[in-house]
Amino acid sequence: xxxxxxxxxxxxxxxxxxxxxxxxxxxxxxxxxxxxxxxxxxxxxxxxxxxxxxxxxxxxxxxxxxxxxxxxxxxxxxxxxxxxxxxxxxxxxxxxxxxxxxxxxxxxxxxxxxxxxxxxxxxxxxxxxxxxxxxxxxxxxxxxxxxxxxxxxxxxxxxxxxxxxxxxxxxxxxxxxxxxxxxxxxxxxxxxxxxxxxxxxxxxxxxxxxxxxxxxxxxxxxxxxxxxxxxxxxxxxxxxxxxxxxxxxxxxxxxxxxxxxxxxxxxxxxxxxxxxxxxxxxxxxxxxxxxxxxxxxxxxxxxxxxxxxxxxxxxxxxxxxxxxxxxxxxxxxxxxxxxxxxxxxxxxxxxxxxxxxxxxxxxx
Numbered sequence: 110x111x112x113x114x115x116x117x118x119x120x121x122x123x124x125x126x127x128x129x130x131x132x133x134x135x136x137x138x139x140x141x142x143x144x145x146x147x148x149x150x151x152x153x154x155x156x157x158x159x160x161x162x163x164x165x166x167x168x169x170x171x172x173x174x175x176x177x178x179x180x181x182x183x184x185x186x187x188x189x190x191x192x193x194x195x196x197x198x199x200x201x202x203x204x205x206x207x208x209x210x211x212x213x214x215x216x217x218x219x220x221x222x223x224x225x226x227x228x229x230x231x232x233x234x235x236x237x238x239x240x241x242x243x244x245x246x247x248x249x250x251x252x253x254x255x256x257x258x259x260x261x262x263x264x265x266x267x268x269x270x271x272x273x274x275x276x277x278x279x280x281x282x283x284x285x286x287x288x289x290x291x292x293x294x295x296x297x298x299x300x301x302x303x304x305x306x307x308x309x310x311x312x313x314x315x316x317x318x319x320x321x322x323x324x325x326x327x328x329x330x331x332x333x334x335x336x337x338x339x340x341x342x343x344x345x346x347x348x349x350x351x352x353x354x355x356x357x358x359x360x361x362x363x364x365x366x367x368x369x370x371x372x373x374x375x376x377x378x379x380x381x382x383x384x385x386x387x388x389x390x391x392x393x394x395x396x397x398x399x400x401x402x403x404x405x406x407x408x409x410x411x412x413x414x415x416x417x418x419x420x421x422x423x424x425x426x427x428x429x430x431x432x433x434x435x436x437x438x439x440x441x442x443x444x445x446x447x448x449x450x451x452x453x454x455x456x457x458x459x460x461x462x463x464x465x466x467x468x469x470x471x472x473x
Contacts, residue, residue, distance in 0.1 A: 134156065138162055148184065171197065175200070179204050193218075194221045195222050196225070199227025203235055206239050209243060217247065236264075237267050240268060252276070258293075265298075276309075281315065307352075314333045335415055352376055357382040363386060364388055367399050388417060389431070392423070414456070433461070449464065449465045
């Protein structure tokens, strides 16, 4: 599952499917070419807020269509949210920049399942120019988006300093043994550069949706593997320097050491919610010792354990789980007084949830 955000988008579309055009707030347009249809007059009067462009281009025709002329019609000035879905090979050079000119103060963008920078230098430059032109962006979701080396670093530097929420998520591919190598993990620090004002940051890898199809490897395998800790060094450094405003932080894409976990928690002192993948050598107690080392305002914490060799035997004996006693939770509450909910898992398998009711922790 790439993102809960997409699920919310789908629900919005379902709820507006039968709405009169003059009242519609969301419009979804499937494209078989890169020529946008002319919007009806009603769309300019309805206060249309969200536009979703979805590729319906056949893969064997895609490369040829990228070379053909395109056209971008006028768009309602009321549109503040744009979603670009399934444009697997990107866009004709100039298309995104032309599209960007049609918006007046775009606030949110979602890009899903594609090479937004395309496969050529010209299309890459066009994508960067488009992002730079959206100076009022406050929210960006990049879901299963890939790019050539260096593209994400340039993208991160180009995003508006007004950006408040950023989500970069990948769906884990069990069928691809080199999947983690395709993620631009070393470039993620660019999104947390000096001058950024993020209050919510998600850098995550999600397990695929479970299916009953035995031939669907992605749908029958569970869990994920994170990016190794050595790729997180520049990211942790960026968070130490520039993460003071972040309130909700999801770093489950990376396996952090206990030392790096402590650095992040100490530097991002406004945190209310955290989702962290952390190296486990002895058990959850060592994680709680770091979390509870000093008073923190964290209200919700999710820890995804990446087990080391020393703890594998306990996992085998306990059917993939690591024991947790209530005493450890009570001790944690002494310093993390605002903590009300806790989620624990090993590589996002067999998730255990705990909630605090009054002074007592309860396993859900």
